[in-house]
Amino acid sequence: EVQLVQSGAEVKKSGESLKISCKGSGYSFTDYWIAWVRQMPGKGLEWMGIIYPSDSDTRYSPSFQGQVTISADKSITTTYLQWSSLKASDTAIYYCARKPPFASSGYHLDYWGQGTPVTVSS
Amino acid sequence: QSALTQPPSASGSPGQSVTISCTGTSSDVGGYNYVSWYQQHPGKAPKLIIYGVSKRPSGVPDRFSGSKSGNTASLTVSGLQAEDEADYYCNSYAGSNNWVFGGGTKLTVL
Numbered sequence: 513e514v515q516l517v518q519s520g521a522e523v524k525k526s527g528e529s530l531k532i533s534c535k536g537s538g539y540s541f542t543d544y545w546i547a548w549v550r551q552m553p554g555k556g557l558e559w560m561g562i563i564y565p566s567d568s569d570t571r572y573s574p575s576f577q578g579q580v581t582i583s584a585d586k587s588i589t590t591t592y593l594q595w596s597s598l599k600a601s602d603t604a605i606y607y608c609a610r611k612p613p614f615a616s617s618g619y620h621l622d623y624w625g626q627g628t629p630v631t632v633s634s
Numbered sequence: 635q636s637a638l639t640q641p642p643s644a645s646g647s648p649g650q651s652v653t654i655s656c657t658g659t660s661s662d663v664g665g666y667n668y669v670s671w672y673q674q675h676p677g678k679a680p681k682l683i684i685y686g687v688s689k690r691p692s693g694v695p696d697r698f699s700g701s702k703s704g705n706t707a708s709l710t711v712s713g714l715q716a717e718d719e720a721d722y723y724c725n726s727y728a729g730s731n732n733w734v735f736g737g738g739t740k741l742t743v744l
Contacts, residue, residue, distance in 0.1 A: 559725075
């Protein structure tokens with residue numbers, strides 16, 4: 513069974529750093545890309561970026577370039593989303609999701625993690 | 635790039651059909667047959683219901699169908715059921731390993 517299990521809820525202060533995780537299991541981890549998606553309170557989904565864990569090739573949405581860092585450790589089938597200095601506006605639920613290979617017309621997100629709520633207080 | 639444009643809300647009675655539109659540009663929706671749709675119930679993670687404009691993943695009822703014309707994609711839900719009440723988001727590939735979501739549509743089953 514394909515599973516993406518994300519780390520738990522976080523409560524932080526502005527200016528602090530944070531790294532949240534997404535562990536994949538039940539499939540060949542290095543064959544699929546992992547995307548990160550933001551959902552601010554009461555708002556829609558926003559594409560943040562995507563990483564290919566096999567070689568850590570990472571592509572960021574222009575809106576998030578320089579604001580976050582996406583990384584992966586294929587030895588433990590885990591991808592990460594991190595901030596060096598949080599802002600109150602980073603308060604949101606963050607989802608990871610799996611993207612099938614391009615070779616199989618994989619331009620969609622077929623499995624999603626449960627989401628990690630992040631609350632940043634000023 | 636800008637978010638794709640969806641109506642904020644849609645509604646229909648049980649058994650009826652409802653169509654949700656998703657308008658982009660020739661750089662995203664119009665340029666690729668890579669539109670997907672996601673259903674999100676309150677407090678839950680999104681779920682893939684349509685990919686590649688009109689393909690349904692295994693397990694998704696055939697009441698859900700997708701189409702595209704020019705820069706506008708559409709999701710049609712036929713035979714509305716109470717459990718279809720949710721938020722729906724379209725997504726399109728926009729080139730250069732980038733994707734864009736729509737703003738979302740809240741579907742109410744009357």
